[in-house]
Amino acid sequence: MSKENNLKGWLYLLPAILFLGFFMVYPLVDVFVYSFEEGYNSASQTFFGVGLYNYSYVLHDPYFLQALKNTFILVIITVPLSTIIALLISVGLNSITAVKKLYQTVYFLPYVTNTLAVGLVFMILFKKTAYTDGLANLILAWFGKGPIDFIDGPYWAKMFVLCFYTVWVVMPFKVLILTSALASVNQDYYNAAKVDGTSSFRIFRKITLPMISPMIFYLVITGFIGAFKAYSDAVALFGTNLNAAEMNTIVGYVYDMLYGDSGGYPSYASAAAIILFAVVFTITLINLSISKKNVHY
Amino acid sequence: MSNDFDRIERASRARKTTVRTITYILLTFWAVMVLFPYYWMLLTSIKSYSAYNAEYVPTFFTLTPTLQNYVSAFSEVPLARYFLNSIVFTVITTALMMAVIVPAAFAFARLEFKGKNLVFSLFLALMMIPNELVIITNFQTITNWGLRNSFAGLILPSVTSVFYIYLLRENFAQIPDELYNAAKVDGTTDFKYLTRVMMPICKPTIITIVILKVIECWNSYVWPRLVTDDPAYFLVSNGIQEIRENGFGRENIPAMMAAVVVISVPLIVLFLIFRNKVMAGVSRGGIKG
Numbered sequence: 001m002s003k004e005n006n007l008k009g010w011l012y013l014l015p016a017i018l019f020l021g022f023f024m025v026y027p028l029v030d031v032f033v034y035s036f037e038e039g040y041n042s043a044s045q046t047f048f049g050v051g052l053y054n055y056s057y058v059l060h061d062p063y064f065l066q067a068l069k070n071t072f073i074l075v076i077i078t079v080p081l082s083t084i085i086a087l088l089i090s091v092g093l094n095s096i097t098a099v100k101k102l103y104q105t106v107y108f109l110p111y112v113t114n115t116l117a118v119g120l121v122f123m124i125l126f127k128k129t130a131y132t133d134g135l136a137n138l139i140l141a142w143f144g145k146g147p148i149d150f151i152d153g154p155y156w157a158k159m160f161v162l163c164f165y166t167v168w169v170v171m172p173f174k175v176l177i178l179t180s181a182l183a184s185v186n187q188d189y190y191n192a193a194k195v196d197g198t199s200s201f202r203i204f205r206k207i208t209l210p211m212i213s214p215m216i217f218y219l220v221i222t223g224f225i226g227a228f229k230a231y232s233d234a235v236a237l238f239g240t241n242l243n244a245a246e247m248n249t250i251v252g253y254v255y256d257m258l259y260g261d262s263g264g265y266p267s268y269a270s271a272a273a274i275i276l277f278a279v280v281f282t283i284t285l286i287n288l289s290i291s292k293k294n295v296h297y
Numbered sequence: 298m299s300n301d302f303d304r305i306e307r308a309s310r311a312r313k314t315t316v317r318t319i320t321y322i323l324l325t326f327w328a329v330m331v332l333f334p335y336y337w338m339l340l341t342s343i344k345s346y347s348a349y350n351a352e353y354v355p356t357f358f359t360l361t362p363t364l365q366n367y368v369s370a371f372s373e374v375p376l377a378r379y380f381l382n383s384i385v386f387t388v389i390t391t392a393l394m395m396a397v398i399v400p401a402a403f404a405f406a407r408l409e410f411k412g413k414n415l416v417f418s419l420f421l422a423l424m425m426i427p428n429e430l431v432i433i434t435n436f437q438t439i440t441n442w443g444l445r446n447s448f449a450g451l452i453l454p455s456v457t458s459v460f461y462i463y464l465l466r467e468n469f470a471q472i473p474d475e476l477y478n479a480a481k482v483d484g485t486t487d488f489k490y491l492t493r494v495m496m497p498i499c500k501p502t503i504i505t506i507v508i509l510k511v512i513e514c515w516n517s518y519v520w521p522r523l524v525t526d527d528p529a530y531f532l533v534s535n536g537i538q539e540i541r542e543n544g545f546g547r548e549n550i551p552a553m554m555a556a557v558v559v560i561s562v563p564l565i566v567l568f569l570i571f572r573n574k575v576m577a578g579v580s581r582g583g584i585k586g
Contacts, residue, residue: 008487009410016401017416019457024423027434034433089327092320105572106328109335111579112568114516116534117557120541121334124341124550135337135355168330176580229429232518232534239542240522251429251519258436259523266433273429280427 035270047267054271063243064272067253073159074166074249075227082167083219086174091204093175094182104179111172119236122165126150126237151238158238158247166233170226174219181215182208213295221287228280231255250276338561342366342554349551366555375528376556379536386521386532387514390452394510395503398462403491405462406469407477424459428519436523446527455520461506464581468502469495505578508571515564533560 035055039048058064089107093100110118126136128149133141140146150157185208193203209216231251234242242248243256250272257269341349343362370376404410405417435454444450472495480490496503518534525531531539540556568575 005408006410009404009408009413012400012404012408013416015397016420016457016462019397019453020420020423020459022438023435023454023457024426024431024459027431027438028426030434030437031430085327089324092324095320096317096324103324103328104576105569106331108568108576109331109565112512112564112575113335113561114534114537114564116516116518117537117560118334118338120537120553120557121338124554125334125337131350132353132355138354168334171331173579176576180580225427229427235518235538240538254429254433255519255523258433266437269433273433277427277430 031270031273034267035274037267039267054267055275058268058271058275061268063248063256064250064253066243066246067248067250070159070162070247071228071230071249074163074230075224077163078166078170079220079223079227081163082170082174083216083223085167086171086178086219087216089171089175090178090182091208093179104175107175108172110169111176115169115232116236119165119233122161122168123151123237126161128153152245155246158245161237162234162247165237166227166230169233170223174223177215177219178212181212185211217287217291217295221284224283224287225280228276228283250279335561338554338557341551342558344551346549346551366552367559369549369552370555370559373552374536374540374556376536376540376559378529379531379533380559382530382536383515383532385448386451387511389448390455390514391507391510393452393456394458394461395507397456398458398465398506399491399496399503401462402465402469403487403495405466406472407491407495408487420459420462424463432520432523435520439524445524446530448530450524451521451530451532455514455517458510461510464506465499465502468499472498501574504571505574505581508567508575509578511567512564512575536560 036050036052037047038051038053093103093107125134127134128137128147128151133147134150136150137147140148148154148157150161189207189211190203193207198206229251230249234247234249234252238245238247242252248256254269254272254276257265257272340357340359343364343366344359345361345363345365348359348361405413405420432454439445439450439454442450444453476494477490480494485493516534517532518538521530521532521535522538525535528536528539537556537560540553
């Protein structure tokens with residue numbers, strides 16, 4: 001290992017190190033610094049003291065509590081729901097041969113479309129205006145219900161649309177992962193079970209589920225992390241002023257604190273971001289410990 | 298005896314058919330759920346303004362399609378500018394990222410130097426850092442550098458991706474040592490070896506990374522929203538949000554839908570062309586869900 005080789009290695013790495021240093025490592029340290037600086041002023045870049053005031057402010061802010069509540073409801077509803085639906089779809093998809101490829105392509109479409117743009121379509125489908133009740137209410141009317149304004153109406157209606165849209169958006173990734181996991185299960189297990197005359201439900205429970213359990217678990221973890229960071233889906237449906245719509249999420253709160261009508265408070269934003277990170281980290285640890293007991297590798 | 302056998306056989310076949318039918322119905326139902334919003338946006342975008350607003354009960358088809366909304370989308374709001382901005386942003390960010398990650402992946406996979414393993418572990422640790430934690434300081438940095446409302450401000454923090462360095466390094470490392478040694482004997486420089494041998498061999502992975510990055514850039518919303526408030530620098534995501542809140546006026550939904558179609562089409566076309574590469578890439582390195 002010559003000196004020249006050392007230099008060359010570092011030279012090839014230099015651009016990456018510079019970019020990561022400026023835009024990841026330094027900010028990572030800095031966000032903790034910000035979160036402890038009390039009364040930070042972005043214009044003069046001064047602060048009064050050091051302490052936990054920012055955390056206490058955020059934890060007592062009704063907007064943050066609303067965002068926390070919304071995010072938890074969203075997570076608790078969409079993660080299990082989307083995982084179960086994705087499992088059903090993937091098992092179905094794996095059992096057919098005709099149009100399989102076509103359906104796989106169709107199911108993947110939401111992944112490559114702009115969340116903000118398609119969110120507008122959902123908004124229109126669910127919105128009730130003076131001119132029209134919208135499509136969702138037309139369907140409700142067939143069952144003799146409604147009309148409900150899903151976009152500016154009651155809280156649960158708005159939450160329903162947000163959950164519905166979130167499931168629609170996250171489904172492609174889950175279906176893709178589960179179909180490839182199902183396709184890679186060794187056929188010998190199934191053949192052996194068939195010789196023994198095992199019922200198909202039992203095959204699913206005793207062979208399929210254990211074999212793909214690592215992938216299901218992977219989806220649950222990434223699903224939790226993704227759902228906790230929900231933000232642009234809500235903006236697409238309810239507009240940028242999420243606090244007014246009572247539909248803000250934790251990430252939305254962070255950005256609102258940083259910038260926008262209520263912005264200019266990087267310290268509060270940092271404290272909220274670190275609280276979010278702590279929540280996600282804890283949940284992931286819990287997930288990992290549960291998986292140790294239930295996942296078969 | 299044989300009758301019993303036939304009966305059991307028939308019953309089992311009937312059950313299989315039922316299961317199959319239900320499967321197809323459910324799968325088709327979900328396919329409709331996925332496709333319906335696309336159908337609705339296309340349909341609404343070709344309805345005329347007056348026809349759309351006259352429908353108290355929405356209709357599922359139109360007999361008088363019009364392209365007027367597309368004309369409005371390009372003339373009444375700066376959709377073309379948003380579109381162009383997004384293209385510039387996507388192309389430069391992706392190109393810069395490749396220029397950064399290819400040498401880094403090469404250094405990790407092929408070169409020997411002091412501290413390599415340590416730096417590599419640090420890089421891997423960075424993969425776990427969520428964007429939300431670093432975006433706050435990045436916003437302050439870009440503001441302090443006076444780069445708000447500029448392409449530099451949009452692009453610089455979006456360039457790096459540790460995950461793609463990792464993905465590419467794994468691929469580079471699979472190329473046998475013999476090839477490298479033979480090239481060394483022939484007097485090929487490292488740089489030439491990288492561009493003439495390694496990159497062509499790893500072309501599939503490189504294309505996958507490019508496609509994933511393009512999708513990410515085209516759909517990025519949070520960072521552009523933070524650093525730009527001048528519509529001259531809006532990307533399509535902010536643009537569509539701006540159109541929604543201040544564009545055609547709240548009622549001109551058909552024109553809004555035309556803009557949505559224009560924004561959605563490029564990625565859908567890209568996906569349909571590179572279907573297998575996109576799906577393989579996402580299942581290896583997808584980050585949404």
